[in-house]
Amino acid sequence: MDHSAVKIKGLTKRYGELAALDNLSLDVNKGEILGYLGPNGSGKTTTIRLMLGMIRPTSGTVSIFGHDAQTEKDIVHTSLAYVPGEANLWPSLTGIETLHLLAKVHGQVDLDYRRKLIKRFELEPNRKVRTYSKGNKQKIALIAALASRAELLILDEPTSGLDPLMEQVFREAAVEAKSRGQTIFLSSHILGEVEALCDRIAVLRSGKLVELGSLEQMRHLSSLTIEASFKGRIPDVNHIKGVSNVEINGNSLVCQINGSIDELLSVIAKARPLTLISREPSLEELFLALYGNQPEAN
Amino acid sequence: MTITDAQTSVNLKKLGYSKSAISWFTFRRSIIGGVLFGLFATTESYAQGRGIIAAFPNQTQRALIVHGLANNAALSLFYGDKTANIVSPSGYMVYRVMPILALVAAIWAMSVTTKMLRGQEENGRWELLLCGPFGSGQATLKSILGIGSTLLGSFLVFALTLALITSKGAFSLTLGGSLYYALSIIFAAFIGLAIGAITSQLAATRRSAMLYAAVAIIVLFTLRSVANTINGLAWLKNLTPFGWIDKLRPFYYAQPIWLLPLGLFGLICITGAVFLSARRDLGQSLILDKNSAKPRFSLLGSQLGFDFRLLRNVLFGWLFGGVAFATLIASIDKTVAKTLTGSGGGKGRLIKTFSNLTGNPDSKIEIAYLSAAGFFIITLLLIMAANYLSSLRDEETSGRLDNLISGTLSRGYWLYARLALVLGAALSITFIANVVIWALASAQGISVSFSSLVFGGLNILGPLLLLLGAGVLIYGLVPRFLSIAMYAIIAWSFTIDIISSALKLSAGFTNTSLLHYVSLVPAANPDWRTFTLISLIGLAGILLGAIAFDRRDLQSE
Numbered sequence: 001m002d003h004s005a006v007k008i009k010g011l012t013k014r015y016g017e018l019a020a021l022d023n024l025s026l027d028v029n030k031g032e033i034l035g036y037l038g039p040n041g042s043g044k045t046t047t048i049r050l051m052l053g054m055i056r057p058t059s060g061t062v063s064i065f066g067h068d069a070q071t072e073k074d075i076v077h078t079s080l081a082y083v084p085g086e087a088n089l090w091p092s093l094t095g096i097e098t099l100h101l102l103a104k105v106h107g108q109v110d111l112d113y114r115r116k117l118i119k120r121f122e123l124e125p126n127r128k129v130r131t132y133s134k135g136n137k138q139k140i141a142l143i144a145a146l147a148s149r150a151e152l153l154i155l156d157e158p159t160s161g162l163d164p165l166m167e168q169v170f171r172e173a174a175v176e177a178k179s180r181g182q183t184i185f186l187s188s189h190i191l192g193e194v195e196a197l198c199d200r201i202a203v204l205r206s207g208k209l210v211e212l213g214s215l216e217q218m219r220h221l222s223s224l225t226i227e228a229s230f231k232g233r234i235p236d237v238n239h240i241k242g243v244s245n246v247e248i249n250g251n252s253l254v255c256q257i258n259g260s261i262d263e264l265l266s267v268i269a270k271a272r273p274l275t276l277i278s279r280e281p282s283l284e285e286l287f288l289a290l291y292g293n294q295p296e297a298n
Numbered sequence: 299m300t301i302t303d304a305q306t307s308v309n310l311k312k313l314g315y316s317k318s319a320i321s322w323f324t325f326r327r328s329i330i331g332g333v334l335f336g337l338f339a340t341t342e343s344y345a346q347g348r349g350i351i352a353a354f355p356n357q358t359q360r361a362l363i364v365h366g367l368a369n370n371a372a373l374s375l376f377y378g379d380k381t382a383n384i385v386s387p388s389g390y391m392v393y394r395v396m397p398i399l400a401l402v403a404a405i406w407a408m409s410v411t412t413k414m415l416r417g418q419e420e421n422g423r424w425e426l427l428l429c430g431p432f433g434s435g436q437a438t439l440k441s442i443l444g445i446g447s448t449l450l451g452s453f454l455v456f457a458l459t460l461a462l463i464t465s466k467g468a469f470s471l472t473l474g475g476s477l478y479y480a481l482s483i484i485f486a487a488f489i490g491l492a493i494g495a496i497t498s499q500l501a502a503t504r505r506s507a508m509l510y511a512a513v514a515i516i517v518l519f520t521l522r523s524v525a526n527t528i529n530g531l532a533w534l535k536n537l538t539p540f541g542w543i544d545k546l547r548p549f550y551y552a553q554p555i556w557l558l559p560l561g562l563f564g565l566i567c568i569t570g571a572v573f574l575s576a577r578r579d580l581g582q583s584l585i586l587d588k589n590s591a592k593p594r595f596s597l598l599g600s601q602l603g604f605d606f607r608l609l610r611n612v613l614f615g616w617l618f619g620g621v622a623f624a625t626l627i628a629s630i631d632k633t634v635a636k637t638l639t640g641s642g643g644g645k646g647r648l649i650k651t652f653s654n655l656t657g658n659p660d661s662k663i664e665i666a667y668l669s670a671a672g673f674f675i676i677t678l679l680l681i682m683a684a685n686y687l688s689s690l691r692d693e694e695t696s697g698r699l700d701n702l703i704s705g706t707l708s709r710g711y712w713l714y715a716r717l718a719l720v721l722g723a724a725l726s727i728t729f730i731a732n733v734v735i736w737a738l739a740s741a742q743g744i745s746v747s748f749s750s751l752v753f754g755g756l757n758i759l760g761p762l763l764l765l766l767g768a769g770v771l772i773y774g775l776v777p778r779f780l781s782i783a784m785y786a787i788i789a790w791s792f793t794i795d796i797i798s799s800a801l802k803l804s805a806g807f808t809n810t811s812l813l814h815y816v817s818l819v820p821a822a823n824p825d826w827r828t829f830t831l832i833s834l835i836g837l838a839g840i841l842l843g844a845i846a847f848d849r850r851d852l853q854s855e
Contacts, residue, residue, distance in 0.1 A: 055851035074708060083705035088697035090608060091503070094595045096328050105705030130420075130503065154704075196652070232594045240564060 002066060005030045006051065007185040011060035013207075020046040022207040023060070028185055033178055035194035037287065038204030045085065045188045045237035048156050051185070052082060064152060066288040070181050081106055081145035085157040085187075087137040091130030092233050095123055095140055102144035119170050134161035146173050153177060153184045171197060178296075193255060195283040203290060210290065218286055223256035225285075227277040228268050235271040240264050313631035318839055320427055320437055324444025325451075328410050332448040334789075335406055336455030339399050339483060341793055343460060343658065347391035347469045352575040359573050361385045379526065383550035385467050389717040392479065392548050399483045400543050401519055404490030407449065408511045411494030415571075417504040419581060442568055445491055471549075485560045485710025486772070489539045499574040502587035510585075517697030539563050557735070598850060609686070613723050616682045618729065624731035627671040628738035635664035653790050665743050668735060669749075669821035675731055676758040676816050678767055679724045680791075684784035685721045687769040695855045709848050717766060717840060724762050730753055752818045757824035760832045761812040765838020774846025777853060787812065 006028035013021040023045040028034045051054045051062050053073040062069040064076045090099050095206050099118075103109035118125055129137065138161045145153055159167045160193050167190070174184060188194050194201060195215060203211040211218055223244065229252040237243050242259040251274075252285045258265055259279075268276065354360040378397050383389035413436060418424045457480035464471040471479075493511045501507035522541040525534035535541030538624070542556040547598055558809060574584065597603035690713070694700050703709055732755040739746045765787060772783045794811040808814050815832050817824045 048851070052700075054700065054703070056849070074706070077704065077706050080704070083701070084697060084700055086697065087701075089701065092608065092696060094591055094593055095599060097595065100593070100595050101598045101604060102701060102705070105702055105707055107706045124590075126593065127588055128591065131589045 003029050005032075005065060006185065007061075007063045008047075009049075009061050011047070011050060011062060012058045013043075013050060013055065014058040019207050020059075021050070023062075024204075024207075024209050026202055026209060026212065028183060029199075030183055031178065031181050032105060032199040033174065033184040033186055033197050034279060035198030035201040036204065036257060037189075037191070037194060042204040044208040046207075048082075048154055048185075048187060051154060052077075052080075063068050078107055079150060080152040080154055081148040081150035082156045083138075083141045083145045083153070083158045085160050087141035088133070089129045089137055089140060089245075092128065094126050094128050095132065095136075096125035098129055098140050099125065099144055100149075101263055102140075103148065106144070106148035106150065108149065109147050111147075113149070114143060117143045117146055117173065120173070126192055135163065135166065138162060139166065140287060142170060142173075145216060146177060147180070148182070151182060153182060155184060157188045158186070159188070161191060167193065191283040191287055195280060201283070205290070215286075222259065223258045223281065225253065225254065225256050225279045225281065226252045226261075226264065226268075227275075227279070229253075229275045230273055230274040233271065235267050237264060237267055240267065318440065319430065320432075320440035321447065322366055323427075324414050324441045327445045328414070328445055328448040329451055331406065331410060332452035333455050335403065336452040336480075337459065337489075338789070339403070339456045339480070340459040340463070341797075342399060343391050343395050343479070344463055344469070345797060346394045347387045347464070347471075349392075350390045350731075351387050351468050357385055360390070361428075366400045367514070379544045379547065386549070388471055388479075388549040390476065392550070395553050396479075396483060396548070397519075397522075397544065400540060401515070402542075403487035404493070404515050404519075405512065407445070407487035407490035408494035408497075408515060409508065410448070411442070411445055411491045412498050412504050412507040412511060414445060415495060415498035415575075416501060416507040420502075420504050425580065433576055434578075435572045436579065438575040439568075439572045442491065442495055442571070446488075449484055449487050449491065452487065453480050456480040456484070475549050478554070480554060481557075482546040482548050483545055485546075485557065485564075486540070486543055489560065492564040492571075495571035496567045496574075499571050499578065502581075502583040502585070506585075506587065527712045531576075535555035601712060602718060605715055605719045608718065609689075612685075613719075616723065617679065617727050620678050620823070621729045621734055622728040622754070623674055623678070624671055624734045625738065627674070627740075628668065628735040629743060631664050631668050631739060632742045635662075636666060636698065664739075665746070666821045668739055668744070668746065669736055669818040671731070672755060672816060672818040673813070674756055675728060675755075676761060676813065677792075679727065679758065679762050679814065680788050681729075683720055683721065683762055683765055683769070684781075684788055686716065687766070687784055688781040690716060690773060695853055696776070697854055699852065703852075710844055713770070713844050713847060717770070720766065721759070721763075724759060725756070728758060731755075746820050750823075754819035754824045757817050757819070757826070757829045760829040760836070761815045763833045763836030764815070764839075765812055767836030767843070770843030771839045771846070772843070773831040773851065774843035777850075785824075 004027045006026070008026040011024040012019065022045065024043075033101050036044055036047070046055070050057055051064065051069055052223070053069050054075070056070060065079055065117055067075045070078050090101075093101065099114065102112075112291055121138065121143060123139050123143065129140070132140070138158070142158055145155070162170065171193065177184060178197075184197075186194065186198060198215075199213065200214050201218060204207060219244070223242075230252070234248055234251065234253050237255055238246055240257075240263050242257045243264060244256050244258070246253070246255040253268075255264075308490075328422065350360065378384075378393035384393040399643040418427070424437070428434060430437070432440070457477045460480060461473045461476035462469065490511075493514050497510040498516070501510055518538040519540045521534050521538040522544060525532050525538075525541055526544070535544065539560055545553055545556045547553055553662065578584070597607040618701050699712070702712060729752065732752045734745055736748055736751045765784070769780065769784050770789060773780045791811040791813050794803065794807055795813045798808055798811075815825075816826055817829075
């Protein structure tokens, strides 16, 4: 039995000489939330537009629930809902009219859940779309997608324009969707959001997949952070193998270490620390480790 | 790097033109339209001046026919001042073309101005411009200056090309005369600019700003037409800028003093627009728009219904325009026929001119004149179709189409629904307009067959299908050229038609005009064979274009 919701094989999209996406292969499992990360212009939106059949690949295939995303769009689109990074809607319709239209387009809607989402997202549904802020337009697209209960949600930076409170509402709704068995393909710039929600993370750089795995599996990409405070003299740790980014602020020491931690701990212990904290890298630190020192190819 | 290091390493390049950047930007975005308007105005003016010489070579012939025209009250609605020297070719050109060109110029400039002011504010680009070293009032003024520069460019193109092509030959104009004539028409554009600037401050959306401005322009033009038509109300002409433009009288007792009220009117509107712009909040308007409404779901259940809901106001506007024009033509038919048949020696030639337009030189003049309405209806339909097809690309590049086709709706269905709406609208406009013409003609005792007018009139849908076929094919293959290609096809058709009315053109040229395939009923019998052929070509274009559209990448802004 195939557990993949999305299967991408050797997907390439070229615009003349420029490879917007280069030989991407990726599986998204049913019921998982996959975080799709990458800097601007790395090919995230191109991947999504290829998945939706809006643009045609130079080579490679995308299948969604076993159906080709290009040739079987009619079938594929019955099982997905999409939220663009910037919701461009029809200014003369009201919010509720737009939700009604998008429900017709999706072919299904859970009206009770939609009502709940309207309340949770604090949307004023009778206002005309042209009077909405960017965040409110985004709420419309999100509510329409979530209320469709589609098996696959393709979300392209869905919280763009939302305030932190509404971001939290979105996270709760995403968790609910996952608990119901829906699959979410989440392209995002908000690393905290990806860290909090995603089972696995795919990282794209210049159109190529550079990392794929769970957050735990990706921790090796960055160093462990050590923070210690001392009553007396702060020990010199610069000579220890694997230590980097040493910072001394007053009586506290912060540094990062790659590899074995034994020698560093022994040096710190001899100096009798008052406090000692070791912290695994956050996704933000992983992201910076991946991109920080390398210029974008394009 | 320390802060000091960062400061010393900065090497700012000072850009001296920042204060005029908005003006240049606006000029750049509008100048192509300005040049095209200038060329169109030259073509239209030259064709009319040259045409009257071709039809009536000597002054005696012209005197007989043109006095008949000038004394016709109905024609005064759209044509010029009857005091003009319409016996001369230049005077006839002014009489025949200037009011209509003035109206077109005003509407064009109003459209550009509302796009650059309220349109930019509505889509959020105005905010970016306002980040510069100037306030909202100054930005408005700078945009207006940019459009003003475009009007200047348009004036130069118009005046110089007209002076150039009329420097030799039977129809010749002086450089000074051409400059003054072109200036008279460009002043109408200036009035359109001024009205568009003020309504951009009053309305919350560009659409509303255009609507308010269009109503104002039509009211001002109607005042001038009423003043021309009814002797006792001639004083009304002093109250409207279009009346002042008539009074400028190029080529015959020129009265440039009337440029002063025109300039003053424009400056008052522009000052008001700048004043209001500086004192209101960004995005706000003086006339408050309805921000919320009770939901109405009835038309949202199908793509066709949804398209109708989105476009119905514009659609009714086109329908109103078509029916209003049909009413006007039909109601003055008898008067025109009497005028023409009572105008002595020139009547034969003019009747022939009208009858030739319909393709049947033997038709009665009242039937020929009635049939000419078909020419204006197809004009309206072609422009409407170009407008609708251009909106397809807007829907795609704005990303709104993504919302629809990411669901269960296919691209093909979306496209066919839009085309069905355009065809349905065209069919309705043609049918209703012809029914109105038939009813009014019958009421005047003119014998016209209902079926030949109302059903035969549908033959004008053939060229429309041909245009739609070409448009959809272009949209499928090279979408970014869609809008310009559509209007270029229409402009080409009209240019060929105008030129062929004054000069003999080979069949190779005339066959390239869409208007060549229109049978103007009831004077001419519909050529159903040609209709079928061009309709099939049009449908093939639609089919191939739809396939190409389905296979190409969607584009975004």
